[in-house]
Amino acid sequence: GIQVEQSPPDLILQEGANSTLRCNFSDSVNNLQWFHQNPWGQLINLFYIPSGTKQNGRLSATTVATERYSLLYISSSQTTDSGVYFCAVGFQIQGAQKLVFGQGTRLTINP
Amino acid sequence: DARVTQTPRHKVTEMGQEVTMRCQPILGHNTVFWYRQTMMQGLELLAYFRNRAPLDDSGMPKDRFSAEMPDATLATLKIQPSEPRDSAVYFCASGLVQWYQETQYFGPGTRLLVL
Numbered sequence: 494g495i496q497v498e499q500s501p502p503d504l505i506l507q508e509g510a511n512s513t514l515r516c517n518f519s520d521s522v523n524n525l526q527w528f529h530q531n532p533w534g535q536l537i538n539l540f541y542i543p544s545g546t547k548q549n550g551r552l553s554a555t556t557v558a559t560e561r562y563s564l565l566y567i568s569s570s571q572t573t574d575s576g577v578y579f580c581a582v583g584f585q586i587q588g589a590q591k592l593v594f595g596q597g598t599r600l601t602i603n604p
Numbered sequence: 605d606a607r608v609t610q611t612p613r614h615k616v617t618e619m620g621q622e623v624t625m626r627c628q629p630i631l632g633h634n635t636v637f638w639y640r641q642t643m644m645q646g647l648e649l650l651a652y653f654r655n656r657a658p659l660d661d662s663g664m665p666k667d668r669f670s671a672e673m674p675d676a677t678l679a680t681l682k683i684q685p686s687e688p689r690d691s692a693v694y695f696c697a698s699g700l701v702q703w704y705q706e707t708q709y710f711g712p713g714t715r716l717l718v719l
Binding site: 541579594596 | 635637646647648649652660693695697699701706707708709710712713715
């Protein structure tokens with residue numbers, strides 16, 4: 494099956510720093526999403542980005558589908574950005590997207 | 605704002621007992637997914653539905669797990685009998701397929717502990 498690898502597994506930064514999280518995937522996909530799991534366990538969808546670049550405030554994401562990777566950028570980090578960031582790639586089966594998740598990057602932002 | 609709801613939020617039970625988890629998808633969404641999250645395996649897809657029809661449940665242990673959608677506002681995941689290795693957080697997510705795009709929205713999860 495499809496493999497999803499995220500790096501780094503852990504990242505500790507000071508408030509105000511910038512960070513780049515990477516997601517590599519092993520096969521062609523037609524869906525890629527980034528999620529943030531906050532310290533209370535809630536999974537929040539950040540981006541639907543099978544290709545191209547999107548920005549939402551301090552967060553932006555870029556997917557290069559031909560090279561099978563995606564990057565999530567967080568600028569001017571805040572303590573509320575702490576948590577685990579998951580990349581999930583998907584392919585369509587019978588009209589629904591089957592997502593495969595990476596193991597996540599645990600981000601800790603210290604004040 | 606619209607969100608996926610799950611009940612119960614926490615469940616502690618003894619091995620061998622039946623466990624039922626419920627999910628109310630976002631109104632108007634036509635896909636529903638069940639995921640399980642553990643430290644060892646991460647997030648795994650158990651089953652999913654489109655327009656209430658089950659499409660794939662290959663991620664579930666068939667002998668003890670079952671997933672159903674009795675109507676468009678309710679999805680259930682049952683474990684019978686439960687085992688300690690079923691301890692995990694179970695997430696429900698719903699989505700809407702539009703123009704071949706689908707974003708999944710997750711509920712808060714049910715944290716299950718089987719003793």
